[in-house]
Amino acid sequence: MTNFVFISPHFPTNYWQFCRALKDTGVNVLGIADMPYDQLPAHVQGALTDYYHVPSLEDGDAVLKAVGWFTHRWGKIDWLESNNEYWLEQDAWLRTMFHITTGPQMEQMELYKRKSAMKEGYRRAGVPVAKWRLADTLAQAQAFAEQVGYPIVAKPDTGVGASNMYRIQDENDLRAFFAKKPLIPYILEQYVNGGICSYDALIDSQGNPLYETGNLTSGSLMDVVNHQLDSVFMIVPEVAEDLREIGRRTVKAFNVKSRLVHFEFFRLHEDQDGLGKKGDIIALEVNMRPSGGVTPDMINYAGSIDIYRLWADMVMHDRIWLDPDRQKYYCVFVGRRDNHAYRHSHYDVMNEYRHRIVMQERLPQALSGAMGNDLYLARCINKEEADEFVRYVCQPIG
DSSP: OEEEEEOOTTTTTTTHHHHHHHTTTOOOOEEEEEOOOOSOOHHHHHOOOOEOOOOOOTHHHHHHHHHHHHHHHOOOOOOOOOOOGGGHHHHHHHHHTTTOSSSGGGGHHHHBHHHHHHHHHHHHHTTTBEEEOOOSSSHHHHHHHHHOOEEEEEEBBSSSTTTOOEEEEEEHHHHHHHHOOOSSOOEEEEEEEEEEEEEEEEEETTTTTTEEEEEEOOHHHHHHHHHHHOOEEESSSOHHHHHHHHHHHHHHTOOSSEEEEEEEEESSSOOOOTTBTTTEEEEEESSOOOOOOTTTHHHHHHHHHHHHHHHHHHHHHHHOOTTOOOOOOEEEEEETTTOOHHHHHHHHHHHHHHTEEEEEOOHHHHHHHHHHHHHEEEEEHHHHHHHHHHHHOOOOOO
């Protein structure tokens, strides 16, 4: 029997489905989280074989003890995973401590967590990157800005999402940034004028893709967060051929095995000196976990699949089974904001697109900065219909 320790099966709230899929394939699913067992939702309890409550998942010693207890009770642990960026390094530490070889070890974390180290991985993959440097002083940053010109982007060298990222427009912005810069390493990058696209894939134990998809957005998550814009992106039915080829090279360059990944790229909106021509692909960053939020569910709607089950089949069998005749769609995410005035009310949206909307909910405050307050997911038959849905839902008054 395969023993799989799953960290934080209750959060994010859709991640219990990874446990459900594992258990359905005959795996012992051993959960560790900071919520008492009797407070777990019934569907989470039903997806677990055994459970260990720790006071805090931030307490590495307590989590280590939990894995040790499972080892004593169930025997050697074969897999340990959270599929969560926040716990990526702790997962690797636990694998290293318990000689669990089915996932990344501590020695790989530098490459997987630090944006500056990712540049070398992308270079090995033959993917262009924006000019960059680590800057500890204002003088270093001024020299970099003189080299590449404004605007430039500042972001934590290690961090998740678009929090604490800044677009620096001029010398005054740069001085203001350094006057309040957190005491953590920051990386400065040449600004890239492009839309974000991603390569999302399930990778087998030999580094080969079992399932590939991706998303498109016209803008930047940094701008969505910092300027409180509507959050809009879509999962596409087929990955563009150039993005697929670059994604596969990136998998090999980063030595990815037996996991879901989310690799982010820019596609240039215009010719840009030192980067490339309009339409070229430029590296952004790698994420050694599934795309966050409701994206796994969007992948399911777009591909008529169950990505949770495909992932479990990878774990158990190192292969997957797909219906070659399944329908494929564009699955569109729109996150509207409470402080915006829209031409079309919630009632209008639901009435007009009732036949396309597959999910609608109020997002928690913790997610609203990047994703908006009210989520609408629609499954559309083509790009034109998807674009029209976005236009209708986001159309402002005036």
